[in-house]
Amino acid sequence: MTSRSAPKVIGALIGFVGLSVVAGLLAAMLVVPTLSVASEGVVTAADTFNALPSYLKITQPAQASSIYAKQGGHDVKIASFYVQNRTDVALKDISLSATRSAVDTEDPRFYKEGAIDVQGTVRGVLSTTLGHDVQGGSSITQQYVKNVLVQRCAQQYDPNTKEGQASATACYKQVTATTPARKLREMRYAIGVEKRYSKDDILRSYLNIVGFGGTVYGIQAASEYYFGVPAKNLSLVQAATLTAIINNPANLRIDQPSSKENGKANGYALTKARRDYVLRSMHKVGDITDAQLALATKTPIQPRISPQTNGCGTAARYDAGYFCKYVELSIAADPAFGKTQSDRLETLTEGGLAIHTTLNLDLQKTSQNAVSAYMPKYVPGMNVGAASTAVEPGTGRIVTMVQNTTFNEVRSSDPGSTSVNYNTDYDRGGSQGFQTGSSFKAFTLAAWLEAGHTLNESVSTTEHNYVDSEFTNSCYGIGNDPWPVSNADPAPASMTVLAATADSVNTAFAQMGKKLDLCAIQNTAFGMGIHAADAKSNPFISVPPMILGTNYIAPLTMATAYAGMANHGVVCTPIAIDSITDATGKSLPVSKTKCTQGMPQDVAAGVDYALQNVLKPGGTGASANPGDGVPIIAKTGTTDAAVQNWLVTSTSRIAQATWVGNISGSVGFYKAYINGQYGYSLKFSMDKIIIAALNQAYKGGDAFPAPPQSEIGYVAPPKAATPSKNSDGKSGRSGAGTTPGTTSVGNPGITGGTSGGNGKGNGGGGKNGTAPKN
Numbered sequence: 001m002t003s004r005s006a007p008k009v010i011g012a013l014i015g016f017v018g019l020s021v022v023a024g025l026l027a028a029m030l031v032v033p034t035l036s037v038a039s040e041g042v043v044t045a046a047d048t049f050n051a052l053p054s055y056l057k058i059t060q061p062a063q064a065s066s067i068y069a070k071q072g073g074h075d076v077k078i079a080s081f082y083v084q085n086r087t088d089v090a091l092k093d094i095s096l097s098a099t100r101s102a103v104d105t106e107d108p109r110f111y112k113e114g115a116i117d118v119q120g121t122v123r124g125v126l127s128t129t130l131g132h133d134v135q136g137g138s139s140i141t142q143q144y145v146k147n148v149l150v151q152r153c154a155q156q157y158d159p160n161t162k163e164g165q166a167s168a169t170a171c172y173k174q175v176t177a178t179t180p181a182r183k184l185r186e187m188r189y190a191i192g193v194e195k196r197y198s199k200d201d202i203l204r205s206y207l208n209i210v211g212f213g214g215t216v217y218g219i220q221a222a223s224e225y226y227f228g229v230p231a232k233n234l235s236l237v238q239a240a241t242l243t244a245i246i247n248n249p250a251n252l253r254i255d256q257p258s259s260k261e262n263g264k265a266n267g268y269a270l271t272k273a274r275r276d277y278v279l280r281s282m283h284k285v286g287d288i289t290d291a292q293l294a295l296a297t298k299t300p301i302q303p304r305i306s307p308q309t310n311g312c313g314t315a316a317r318y319d320a321g322y323f324c325k326y327v328e329l330s331i332a333a334d335p336a337f338g339k340t341q342s343d344r345l346e347t348l349t350e351g352g353l354a355i356h357t358t359l360n361l362d363l364q365k366t367s368q369n370a371v372s373a374y375m376p377k378y379v380p381g382m383n384v385g386a387a388s389t390a391v392e393p394g395t396g397r398i399v400t401m402v403q404n405t406t407f408n409e410v411r412s413s414d415p416g417s418t419s420v421n422y423n424t425d426y427d428r429g430g431s432q433g434f435q436t437g438s439s440f441k442a443f444t445l446a447a448w449l450e451a452g453h454t455l456n457e458s459v460s461t462t463e464h465n466y467v468d469s470e471f472t473n474s475c476y477g478i479g480n481d482p483w484p485v486s487n488a489d490p491a492p493a494s495m496t497v498l499a500a501t502a503d504s505v506n507t508a509f510a511q512m513g514k515k516l517d518l519c520a521i522q523n524t525a526f527g528m529g530i531h532a533a534d535a536k537s538n539p540f541i542s543v544p545p546m547i548l549g550t551n552y553i554a555p556l557t558m559a560t561a562y563a564g565m566a567n568h569g570v571v572c573t574p575i576a577i578d579s580i581t582d583a584t585g586k587s588l589p590v591s592k593t594k595c596t597q598g599m600p601q602d603v604a605a606g607v608d609y610a611l612q613n614v615l616k617p618g619g620t621g622a623s624a625n626p627g628d629g630v631p632i633i634a635k636t637g638t639t640d641a642a643v644q645n646w647l648v649t650s651t652s653r654i655a656q657a658t659w660v661g662n663i664s665g666s667v668g669f670y671k672a673y674i675n676g677q678y679g680y681s682l683k684f685s686m687d688k689i690i691i692a693a694l695n696q697a698y699k700g701g702d703a704f705p706a707p708p709q710s711e712i713g714y715v716a717p718p719k720a721a722t723p724s725k726n727s728d729g730k731s732g733r734s735g736a737g738t739t740p741g742t743t744s745v746g747n748p749g750i751t752g753g754t755s756g757g758n759g760k761g762n763g764g765g766g767k768n769g770t771a772p773k774n
Helices: 006-031 040-050 096-106 118-129 140-155 162-176 180-196 199-209 219-227 236-247 269-284 290-298 314-318 321-332 341-350 361-374 437-450 497-503 506-514 518-527 544-548 555-566 601-611 679-697
Strands: 065-071 074-081 354-360 384-391 398-403 458-460 465-467 482-484 494-496 570-572 577-581 595-597 633-638 644-650 655-662
Touching: 065 314, 065 321, 065 341, 065 361, 074 314, 074 321, 096 140, 096 199, 096 236, 096 269, 140 162, 140 180, 140 199, 162 180, 180 199, 199 219, 219 236, 236 269, 236 290, 269 290, 314 321, 314 361, 321 341, 321 354, 321 398, 321 577, 354 361, 354 398, 361 384, 361 398, 361 679, 384 555, 384 679, 437 497, 437 506, 437 518, 437 544, 437 555, 437 601, 437 633, 437 644, 458 497, 458 506, 494 497, 497 506, 497 601, 506 544, 518 544, 555 570, 555 601, 555 633, 555 644, 555 655, 601 633, 644 679, 655 679
Parallel strands: 065 354
Antiparallel strands: 065 074, 354 577, 384 398, 384 655, 458 494, 465 482, 570 595, 633 644, 644 655
């Protein structure tokens, strides 16, 4: 010892000797309520001790939250969210080998002594004071207290601010400092804990809070991560290995096989040495036999790492990454989970929530396979995609949500991956939506019936050039811009609205629009939950081309609206969460669907009556009919040159919307040949599979009620609709943009271009530019 270091050591010895005396005194105090103390020095130390808080308020440690979906009727965990990967379990759910190895190694006198391990404390004091390696010397109760204090530092400061980070760091240094003051505080708190909790409760809490390396905390998460088994199934060797890691998690973790000091090449030598010490400790107290010790020490360390991906990356294994992200963003926006978004994310990552969602993984797989079979993840020279989502009428439950790409939250050079969810609004997945084409005509038809017109009323189809001033819009007024309208296929000079709906004749619907108020059409759509996918960048535009579907809407919104029409006009907002419980198993309130009468029941009946012809022979969507006899309403949608393509359907029990088209750019799907067929028909091939699976899962559907005769009107002699590849025609100009042909610059593959795919693309052509076919 040098002369320079001697005073420091002597001073430390004096402090720690005093602390050791207090430790002995405290141990006695646990047994003898009143003790006379002759030494003035000891009295002073005891007074200091007594001045400390007597009780450590135990706060709930951060626990991982999990998202579940149904598969085969059973819950399957598809994703976890955490700051510290931890799941609390009861003592009965921890193997006996794990509890015994922890006690035998960390505190063999745990069940015999009080809150303080006096022998260990004195040994640790002397070893640390004399400059040897830092010794623990703490009882399990003291270690638990230390972990709780460390946890409190992590939870009480905001990690998203510099001030919060600095405060958390200072707090951590204080509660882990090798000083008499810190030890004294731990002792005081440990006594308070033991007065209020049983030894079993303390042991359980200790094993649930302690760190095992990286972001893995608690015996359950460690068991699943390092060995792929729950804590209750840990073997003797596995349990001893985890107990070994507790001693020094940073250096003894066994998930770094390339480590030179403690990796696969040397058999995780550092951890094995500590593990064998654990085994010898168990043998010493008689918890394992000679034979068990000999066999266990010969057993190599063989981790089976099961990565616990933080966030929605894991859900991609179930083709559910986009749905998972939708759930995450829904929680972040829901005041039920906290006053601020920061509070809500903290609840998600630290609250130990069990989030049971509406997703049906069996149907999800079928839908994903159908979409992937016809639309590749990437088509060279094109930025195209496909998406499909299904919603229950009457409940709003989202049961599927798929698209052709791979979910990836990190910007990647892989053109087949993206974080953008094509099915949802911008604030739930980054998409700006897509022009819906003729699938929007259902709302024009509803406004037509509500205005007192009938399905068998005849309208002209010969007018192809319109001017805005020919129309009425009591909401916003009207301009004087030209609007050219054409059809993909020839149409008779006049036809009934019923036939025009089945054939999707644009000029007929333009004539219907002239007899209506555009404001009424818009409000009918709004009543059914229709809205712009990104109202800030691409708002809903109420102009004549709206009649034929020029606004940018998300597939989820369209599926929800059609579900409402199939539900007697009662539309229910989409939901992705059925129930949530917290870490204690207590049910938490979740936002429920809100159902409203979006259109009169008799009007819905009239629309349903007309839309049932679309999938029948001669209808524009006939090739998608699975032929199972289930009553179904439907409407196709194809924009100019088939840049965007839709099929939206609903039975009385399940609705779905499928979109195929351009994410950015304007590739015409009438001529684009993809996966063995022309692009405009891809939606039919996909949906024939999807609709059949949905109908089977939901056991068909009920017949739709007949509309009142006053809506049907005079019934002319029946005339079969003329089959066509797709009768959706041109809608003329787009209603968005300010300059003809203008395109906003966006991020390739994520933000949109001229087609208004997703991100920040423009709304198609400008005020007078060319636009989609319906």
